[in-house]
Amino acid sequence: MQDADGVVAEDDIWHGGDLATARALFPEAPEPWVDLSTGINPIPYPLPALPLSLWTRLPGADDEAALIAAAREAYRVPAHADIVAAPGTQILIELLPRLAPAGPVTILGPTYAEHGHAWRKAGYAVSETATPAEAAATIVVVNPNNPDGRVLSLAEITSLAAHCAARAGLLVIDEAFADFTPEASIVPGLPDGTIVLRSFGKTYGLAGLRLGFAIGAPEPMARLKAALGPWSVAGPALHVGAQALSDADWLAGTGRERAQDAARLDALLAPHGRVIGGTTLFRLLETPKAAALFARLGRHGIYVRRFQNAPDRLRFGLPGDELSWSRLHAALSVAVP
Structure with a gap:
């Protein structure tokens, strides 16, 4: 649990989207909250009408096959690789240590904290480094990175894969934010010993x-599929996922629109510090007044992401409508002491 100054317990992992914490920190803030603490597209894919049968029967093999086919096409999965669907990537992060050899693990960071947490829980010695020069046989990379948007080139990823393969290790690439930068994905040329x-x-x-x-x-x-067990993905998720992943026009259009929103957010944040990175779905601001800015936004009912190990940084997701943009603009217009 964090306090208003961002102080958290040492074993606590701070995630975005926790509006219960926001309300506890700022009980007088106006409702509804503008939640900018996540990197989730604020304008979702339009949900199709769902047949009642998706809720009343177990997920079917044909439904799963349709999702996998759509995902293979969307992610450009090569013929020599397989793809497994799961109820979110978090469970996959928890299961990946079962696939790696014994020995230390290097995480290219700072990055999404659940990766290190999962490997430590599984008994691995984990080190975090900004450069992989002395990396272990098993390496975890988030690409594009969360929260700073750092992108490793395909040549750099291929070099890391060769490093891991030469040591009988494993390279894990988390491409959670790669949909709008498909050129950054290693999937079409997936190297041996690599899981994306x-x-x-x-x-x-x-x-x-x-x-x-x-x-x-x-x-x-x-092995991952066996660990997940049968019916791991709900029927409605299979149905919606297959349709959305097949809708290339929607993806292209929303990518252009969110890129415009990201540029608009950069301009709004520029007077308050230095925008040091991010992706199409979030921006990272560095400012010595981060704590005061976080508190001021909170009092205005706007929740942004702070970091335990980087008290001078705030991550901003994208507002989803003009009212949210106006509220953010108004809150940022108040002077920070």
Whole structure:
């Protein structure tokens, strides 16, 4: 649990989207809250009408096959690789340590904290580094990175894969935010010994659907599928995911629109510090007044993401409508002491 100054317990992992905490910190803030603390598309994919049967029967093999076919096409999965659907990428992060050899793990960071947490829970010695020069045999990379948007080139990823393969290790690439930068994805040329994670809910604005994918060689993918067990993805998620992943026009259009929103947000934040990175769905601001700015926004009913280990940084998601943009603009117009 965090306090208004962002102080958290040492073993606590701070996530966005926790409006219960926001309300506890700022009980006098106006409702409804403008939640900018996540990297989720604020304008979701339009949900299709769902047949009642999707709720009353177990998920079918044909429904899962349709989702997998759509995901293979959307993510450009090569013929030599398999893809596994799961109820969100978080469960895949928890299961990945079962696929790796014993030994230390290097995480290229700072990055999404659940990766390190999952490997430590599984008994691995984990180190975080900004450069992989002395990396272990098993490496975890988020690409594009959360929260700073750093992108490793395909050549750099291929080099890391060769490093891991030469040591009989494993390379994990979390591409949760790669949908709007497909040129950054390693999936079409997937190297040996590499597993890629893809998230559905962030880009499509449907995080509550809980849908994610792992892509890799057939043997580790079979082990993941066995660990997940039957009917791991709900029928409605199979149906919606298959339709959305097949809708290339929607993805292209929303990508252009969210890129415009990201540029608009950069301009709004520029007077308050330095925008040091991000992706199409979030921006990272560095300012010595981060704590005061976080508190001021909170009092105005606007929740942004703070970081335990970077008290001078705030991450801003995209407002989803003009009222939210206006509220953010008004809150930022008040001087920070």
